[in-house]
Amino acid sequence: MLRSSQKHRQDTIHQSWQLLVFSVGGRRLAVKTRDVSGVSYWHEPIPVPSQTPFVTAVIRQGKTVLPVFDLAAFLHLTVQGSSPLCLRVKHALGEMAMCIDEEIPVLHACDPAALQTYQGKDLPTEGSYTNGLDEVPILSISRFGSTV
Numbered sequence: 543m544l545r546s547s548q549k550h551r552q553d554t555i556h557q558s559w560q561l562l563v564f565s566v567g568g569r570r571l572a573v574k575t576r577d578v579s580g581v582s583y584w585h586e587p588i589p590v591p592s593q594t595p596f597v598t599a600v601i602r603q604g605k606t607v608l609p610v611f612d613l614a615a616f617l618h619l620t621v622q623g624s625s626p627l628c629l630r631v632k633h634a635l636g637e638m639a640m641c642i643d644e645e646i647p648v649l650h651a652c653d654p655a656a657l658q659t660y661q662g663k664d665l666p667t668e669g670s671y672t673n674g675l676d677e678v679p680i681l682s683i684s685r686f687g688s689t690v
Contacts, residue, residue, distance in 0.1 A: 559654060561680060563673075564629060564647035566640075567619025570678045572650065574668070577632050577683040584626040584641050601628065601639050608639040611686060617664065631683045638686075652680075 561572040562581075587599035587610050599610040608630065614621045623644025630639055652671050660670040661677065666685035670677045 557654060558651040559657070559680070561650045561652055562629075562647050563650045563678065564627075565643040565645050566614050566617060566621060568622055568643065569617065569619060570673065570676055571665075572652075572671070572678050572680045573629075573631060573683060574680065575649065577681075578629065579632050579637055580628075580630040581647055582628045582630070584628045587641075597638075603628070603630075603639075606637075608637055610639050610641070613640045613642075633686065634684055 560575040562575050562578050563570060563572045565571065582603065585601050585603065587601050589599050592598050594609075596612045596616045597609050598612065600607050601610055602608075621641050621643055625644045627642050627644060627647070628639050629642045629647070630637055656671050657669040657680075658671065658677075660667040660679045662679065665679050666682045667679045668682045670679045672678070
């Protein structure tokens with residue numbers, strides 16, 4: 543009997559969505575951890591000419607050069623803090639970087655039954671979850687660029 547309970551518990555853990563919760567301009571957002579390749583300190587971006595909306599710079603991290611998606615500008619917000627962070631995300635066209643608030647992101651497990659449709663129309667999302675009184679949108683990284 544104990545084994546079946548433990549197996550059920552493990553199945554429940556595997557079915558939950560593992561999220562990284564962060565903020566931009568004080569607004570809470572989340573992304574699936576499988577879409578994240580890292581979090582590091584933000585380095586000054588290098589402006590580049592671009593016709594892609596909200597991608598007008600690149601950053602260098604070691605030998606890697608990443609396009610920057612300006613999520614704050616997209617949301618009409620300003621990144622908060624004097625030491626912002628760089629969120630590296632995996633996109634179908636390659637990795638990209640986003641500047642996020644200096645507040646350290648946290649991991650959060652979310653039961654799929656608690657997910658709901660995101661009510662806003664300002665972001666491409668895979669849904670949202672409620673944290674207290676706040677609705678936290680779960681970004682759909684694969685849809686960035688195709689809907690903006």
